[in-house]
Amino acid sequence: MKTWMLKTNNDPLTRTRNFLKDIWDYADLDGMLIPMYQADHKSVKQAVIHHPGSLRDADPFVPLMQxxxxxxxxxxxxxxxxxxxxxxxxxxxIRALYEQVKHTGVDLENWLLIGVDCAACFPLQDFNWRVEIAGNVEALTNEVLRNVRQGSIALDRFRPACGMCARPGTPQEEICIQLLGLPAKDTILIGINNDVIIEKLNLENVCDGLAPHELIQQREKMLKTIEERREHIRERQMNELTPDLPANIEQFITFLENCQPCTSCMEACPDGENIFSAIQNNTMNHEVVMDWISSCAECGMCEQACPKEMPLVAIADRIRRDLHVESLPI
Ligand code: SF4
Ligand code: SF4
Structure with missing residues (x-):
């Protein structure tokens, strides 16, 4: 992988938007899926934009995942x-998308996937008041960006699933926007693992030179620290699961059947279609649940949607471990 610098001049958001505009032009894009500020700049939504000028209201680092x-x-x-x-x-x-490719064979030939390091997300119920205090969404994002050098803001303020996530660094995508461990007000990094893309996107001119080895190492060191810290949190969350919560597949089936008519977790899950139709059609079995938890991207959308606030990511992880099933790679 080649790693390049973006000099951010105290404004990493604007520098990244300008970088994305350049990418848009060189890649000759028809559109981009990206979190967009809504008219009041107090809320944000994933949206497809069709003009690079719209990137002025885009926020690739917003600490919210709906x-x-x-x-x-x-x-x-x-x-x-x-x-x-x-x-x-x-x-x-990205993990969820690759599961979709595996299960449905969807073709991503015409897609440019741009990964971003994740500095974690606030719980839905906290986001609005945090935006009010900060002034607007952009100010809240900037607050988070000021803390990426240390990894992120204190983890107990983020969603439990983010606290457990030991892999917040972008995997080897076509383009990776790298933040963690870096002095974002001065420099962020762009990793590219494909020479054709480097040439097509004119990276030599779009970026501000190749990254020095020290910065690359600084990020790698931070990713290692985050991994160790969060594995520790994961253990703690696992140990805090109470005995009434499911510890194996059969108990999980009974647990989900007892929740009916609620199916919010399955509907929120990027890979929840099969389990949703199984519960609707009364055909839940060991295999369907096993497939569900084996393809889990650990995004936490299920527990964010759960009206009972069940720790579903930790439950699925405990069952996977018990069965010696690995988490998804990357
Ligand atoms: S964390 Fe929950 S919503 Fe996300 S992939 Fe896993 S089961 Fe689905
Ligand atoms: S969202 Fe919560 S209450 Fe609803 S089915 Fe899932 S675990 Fe049960």
């Missing part, structure tokens, strides 16, 4: 197979 965009990319790729598109995705969205 839905898993990996699933949205798969749906869009099916509906508009000939459009030349890009998407900004967090690591858990």
């Amino acid at each position: 839905a898993n965009a990996g699933r949205m990319v798969a749906d869009l790729a099916r509906k508009h197979p000939n459009d030349n598109m890009a998407a900004i995705l967090r690591p858990c969205e």
Whole structure:
């Protein structure tokens, strides 16, 4: 992988938007899926934009996740197979998207996937008051960006699923926007692992030179620290699961059947279609639940949607461990 610098001049958001505009032009895109500020700049939504000028209201680093965009990319790729598109995705969205590719064979030939390091997301119920205190969404994002050098803001303020996520660094995507461990007010990094893309996107001119080895190492060191810290949190959350919560597949089936008519977790899950139709049709079995938890991207959308606030990511992880099933790679 080649790693380049973006000099941010105290404004990493604006520098990244300008970088994305350049990418848009060189890649000759028809559209981009990216979090967009709504008119009041106090809320944000994933949206497809069709003009690079709209990027002035885009926020690739917003600390909120209302839905898993990996699933949205798969749906869009099916509906508009000939459009030349890009998407900004967090690591858990990339994992979910690859599960969609595996299960549905959706073709991403015309998609440019741009991964971003994830500095974690606030719980839905906290986001609005945090925006009010900060002034607007952009100010809240900037607050988070000021803390990426140390990894992120104190983890107990974020969603439990983010606290457990040991893999917040972008995997080896076509383009990776790298933040963690870096002095974002001065420099962020762009990793590219494809020489054709480097040439096509004119990276030599779009970026501000190749990254020095020290900065690359600084980020890698931070990713290692985050991994160790969060594995520790994961253990703690696992140990805090109470005995009444499911510890194996059969108990999980009974637990989900007892929740009916609620199916919110399955509907929010990027890969929840099969389990949703199984519970609707009364055909839940060991295999369906096993498939569900084996393809889990650990995005936390299920527990965010759960009216009973069940720790579903930790429950699924405990069952996977018990069965020696690995988490998804990357
Ligand atoms: S089960 Fe939950 S954490 Fe796993 S992919 Fe589905 S929504 Fe995300
Ligand atoms: S969202 Fe919560 S209450 Fe609803 S089915 Fe899932 S675990 Fe049960």
